Amino acid sequence: MASKKIHAIYTDDDLLLQAVKQTRAANYHISEVFTPFPVHGLDHAVGLAPTRIAITAFIYGLIGLGVAVAMMNYMMIDDWPQNIGGKPSFTYYQNMPAFIPIMFELTVFFAAHLMVVTFYMRSKIWPFKKAENPDVRTTDDHFLMEVDVENHDVEKLTKFLYDTGASEISLIQNEQDH
Amino acid sequence: MSSHYEAPIREPLVLGEKSYHDISVDVGAPVLGKASKSWWIVFTIALVAFLWGLGCIIYTISTGIGVWGLNKTIGWAWDITNFVWWVGIGHAGTLISAVLLLFRQKWRMAVNRSAEAMTIFAVVQAGLFPIIHMGRPWLAYWVLPIPNQFGSLWVNFNSPLLWDVFAISTYLSVSLVFWWTGLLPDFAMIRDRTTSPFQKKIYGILSFGWSGRVKDWQRFEEVSLVLAGLATPLVLSVHTIVSFDFATSVVPGWHSTIYPPYFVAGAIFSGFAMVQTLLIIMRKVSNLEAYITVLHIEYMNKVILLTGGIVTVAYITEYFIGWYSGVPYENYTYLSFGAATGPYWWAFWALIICNLIVPLTLWVKKLRRNIVWTFIVALIINIGMWFERFDIIVIDLSKDRLTSSWTMFQPTFVDIGTFMGTIGFFFVLFLLYARTFPVIAQAEVKTILKSSGESFKRLRAEHGDDHSHTQTVEAYPADAGPAANVEDKHFDSPFDSTQDDVENNEVDFEAHRGKIDNLLSGVGTFDPEMQTQDDLKRINGVGPVMEMKLHQLGIFTFEQVSRMTDREYDLLDEIISDFPGRAKRDDWAGQALILKNNN
Numbered sequence: 071m072a073s074k075k076i077h078a079i080y081t082d083d084d085l086l087l088q089a090v091k092q093t094r095a096a097n098y099h100i101s102e103v104f105t106p107f108p109v110h111g112l113d114h115a116v117g118l119a120p121t122r123i124a125i126t127a128f129i130y131g132l133i134g135l136g137v138a139v140a141m142m143n144y145m146m147i148d149d150w151p152q153n154i155g156g157k158p159s160f161t162y163y164q165n166m167p168a169f170i171p172i173m174f175e176l177t178v179f180f181a182a183h184l185m186v187v188t189f190y191m192r193s194k195i196w197p198f199k200k201a202e203n204p205d206v207r208t209t210d211d212h213f214l215m216e217v218d219v220e221n222h223d224v225e226k227l228t229k230f231l232y233d234t235g236a237s238e239i240s241l242i243q244n245e246q247d248h
Numbered sequence: 249m250s251s252h253y254e255a256p257i258r259e260p261l262v263l264g265e266k267s268y269h270d271i272s273v274d275v276g277a278p279v280l281g282k283a284s285k286s287w288w289i290v291f292t293i294a295l296v297a298f299l300w301g302l303g304c305i306i307y308t309i310s311t312g313i314g315v316w317g318l319n320k321t322i323g324w325a326w327d328i329t330n331f332v333w334w335v336g337i338g339h340a341g342t343l344i345s346a347v348l349l350l351f352r353q354k355w356r357m358a359v360n361r362s363a364e365a366m367t368i369f370a371v372v373q374a375g376l377f378p379i380i381h382m383g384r385p386w387l388a389y390w391v392l393p394i395p396n397q398f399g400s401l402w403v404n405f406n407s408p409l410l411w412d413v414f415a416i417s418t419y420l421s422v423s424l425v426f427w428w429t430g431l432l433p434d435f436a437m438i439r440d441r442t443t444s445p446f447q448k449k450i451y452g453i454l455s456f457g458w459s460g461r462v463k464d465w466q467r468f469e470e471v472s473l474v475l476a477g478l479a480t481p482l483v484l485s486v487h488t489i490v491s492f493d494f495a496t497s498v499v500p501g502w503h504s505t506i507y508p509p510y511f512v513a514g515a516i517f518s519g520f521a522m523v524q525t526l527l528i529i530m531r532k533v534s535n536l537e538a539y540i541t542v543l544h545i546e547y548m549n550k551v552i553l554l555t556g557g558i559v560t561v562a563y564i565t566e567y568f569i570g571w572y573s574g575v576p577y578e579n580y581t582y583l584s585f586g587a588a589t590g591p592y593w594w595a596f597w598a599l600i601i602c603n604l605i606v607p608l609t610l611w612v613k614k615l616r617r618n619i620v621w622t623f624i625v626a627l628i629i630n631i632g633m634w635f636e637r638f639d640i641i642v643i644d645l646s647k648d649r650l651t652s653s654w655t656m657f658q659p660t661f662v663d664i665g666t667f668m669g670t671i672g673f674f675f676v677l678f679l680l681y682a683r684t685f686p687v688i689a690q691a692e693v694k695t696i697l698k699s700s701g702e703s704f705k706r707l708r709a710e711h712g713d714d715h716s717h718t719q720t721v722e723a724y725p726a727d728a729g730p731a732a733n734v735e736d737k738h739f740d741s742p743f744d745s746t747q748d749d750v751e752n753n754e755v756d757f758e759a760h761r762g763k764i765d766n767l768l769s770g771v772g773t774f775d776p777e778m779q780t781q782d783d784l785k786r787i788n789g790v791g792p793v794m795e796m797k798l799h800q801l802g803i804f805t806f807e808q809v810s811r812m813t814d815r816e817y818d819l820l821d822e823i824i825s826d827f828p829g830r831a832k833r834d835d836w837a838g839q840a841l842i843l844k845n846n847n
Contacts, residue, residue: 082717084698102461104459105462106433106691106694107433107465107691107692107695108466108695109465109695113463118463121466121467121470123474141393145393146406149400150400150401152404165406168405169405171414171415171485175411175418175482175485176414179414179418179421179422182475182478183422185475186429186475189429189468190456193464194457195464196456199456199457201439201452201455203436203440203459206440208440208460209433209439209460210269210440211268211272211694
């Protein structure tokens with residue numbers, strides 16, 4: 071289905087937040103919102119589920135810890151045990167106090183980097199990716215709300231968005247499906 | 249609607265009548281404008297120092313470490329001193345962006361970007377020294393746990409020097425991604441503001457195609473928070489591990505359980521001193537006084553006071569316990585009566601005066617808020633913290649257990665040149681950064697504008713805390729569609745002075761004929777044959793409407809605006825009565841002068 075969308079541009083974050091709430095209350099579907107900075111409470115107002123990225127970070131941290139333990143156990147205990155300064159090298163457990171700094175560092179290393187990579191992949195941002203904000207002013211001081219027309223009356227919807235305080239309203243015809 | 253209330257007793261963090269657009273303009277200006285003469289002069293000096301240092305490094309590597317002043321007693325000296333000094337400086341950035349984020353300190357937003365840049369550049373300098381010290385830097389990969397031709401002889405995970413490898417590389421790389429992730433929306437702002445196709449391409453790549461979707465922002469905030477949670481223990485671990493290089497040894501003065509917390513406090517102490525040094529200059533050069541205010545400087549001075557206090561307690565503890573133990577060796581350590589009166593008395597007293605006594609002046613509020621004095625104190629602390637590391641390393645080594653091998657350290661020109669070279673390299677990187685990166689996290693500053701901006705604070709003071717914070721934006725020429733945002737119908741503008749109807753913008757020529765001639769005689773006339781007109785909208789306070797009115801009066805260039813004095817401001821106010829006093833308050837002439845010189 072060739073989808074029609076309406077882009078409503080607001081010039082203030084409070085106005086936008088109010089408009090988002092009114093639009094959802096009127097049962098219109100907001101497909102996207104572009105803002106120049108994180109507007110507090112907007113994700114909740116739009117109805118987004120909380121992000122699970124912190125959970126992935128925890129899992130990546132555990133992986134990092136596991137890698138550190140496996141690596142040092144193999145290198146220092148199994149493969150080539152050495153008596154360094156009279157410290158025990160028979161078991162990983164006995165020699166562990168000396169290994170704690172690197173266990174910690176690798177936990178942080180894995181958690182931080184893999185979480186950021188996950189963020190970039192999930193949000194589809196990477197070098198040479200083309201920006202997709204429909205109006206360049208949305209990285210400066212304008213806020214753009216994209217509303218699906220669906221089977222609503224365009225005139226009525228435009229009038230409604232007018233009354234929510236939009237400063238510019240434009241109808242977008244999408245050629246291909248999403 | 250969310251409340252923007254903030255206790256009125258808190259001083260504003262953003263000064264002046266700033267709108268969101270003003271923040272974009274101010275942060276984008278150093279990137280989009282041209283470099284000033286002073287930038288080129290400082291850059292050239294830094295580059296020369298860097299090249300000189302590079303020559304010294306090449307000489308060291310091609311000849312051997314014998315070109316340094318090391319001797320049989322003192323086998324570590326300036327190299328490790330400089331290493332620890334630079335790593336320490338590299339601690340303030342992550343502290344500001346991570347610890348202060350966890351504590352929800354709003355003032356971090358104006359300084360975190362530059363502090364993180366400083367961190368990364370300082371850690372790069374620090375990393376150079378161990379690599380040079382290896383003597384054969386092309387074998388630097390031997391510090392990594394990779395299979396090798398020696399029957400897989402692994403690196404020694406019991407050694408604090410190897411912990412350093414892991415700690416510093418983790419710190420550098422995590423700081424880098426933390427910094428870059430925060431930069432994405434700001435690069436996107438530059439990408440969307442620039443008119444040059446080349447800049448558009450470059451910043452398009454750097455911004456990773458950031459679009460600012462609501463879901464992206466949700467993840468962005470979560471990622472920032474988790475990274476801050478990870479970076480906080482990380483930043484504490486890094487200098488802890490650096491201190492292990494000394495604390496796990498058996499040299500008197502090094503073998504000390506107090507080292508980890510004391511080193512961390514010292515690192516933050518020196519890091520904040522370097523942030524002050526850099527930002528006090530940058531806020532001036534890049535015209536960011538409205539964002540990096542005296543209040544920011546005072547807050548940082550308070551951190552310096554706290555960490556300086558911790559360092560002072562550590563010094564006194566070391567000194568007292570050394571004396572109290574009655575062990576004769578302790579009288580040869582860097583904090584002892586022996587050091588204070590021995591051959592290195594000057595290094596001892598440099599440490600005490602620079603790190604203990606001079607920072608005490610910051611207890612006085614007047615001095616803490618004095619920019620010049622803060623700058624001087626910051627420089628003194630930088631020197632003092634270099635001496636701290638020099639004292640720990642050289643004084644402790646100079647009198648070892650055999651009196652026959654007691655000696656002093658004499659640096660060669662290579663030692664000095666390499667150190668100067670890293671300072672040059674650091675400033676080369678920082679100056680390039682200041683010209684090409686958005687130096688303030690503008691997206692974050694925009695989030696605190698309504699709660700901590702001066703104009704909004706005044707608004708609440710005058711009209712009560714529940715007053716509408718809705719801000720109007722001067723309309724751009726609309727790209728498409730009808731303009732629906734009629735003032736007074738849909739919302740009230742908080743700023744009475746900007747409430748004029750945009751359509752009613754004709755200047756009444758007949759009524760002001762004499763005044764216009766008078767005005768033009770003061771600022772000079774514009775000759776379209778000889779001159780080209782400037783984009784007057786670049787002056788803060790001049791929007792499209794005001795520019796049009798100025799054009800109608802015959803003012804087209806920065807040069808004309810820069811000639812305005814009080815007399816011309818008054819005439820302008822009489823002719824265009826919309827914004828009385830605005831031109832003078834925003835200092836259009838001063839701004840135009842800067843813009844003219846940058847063109």
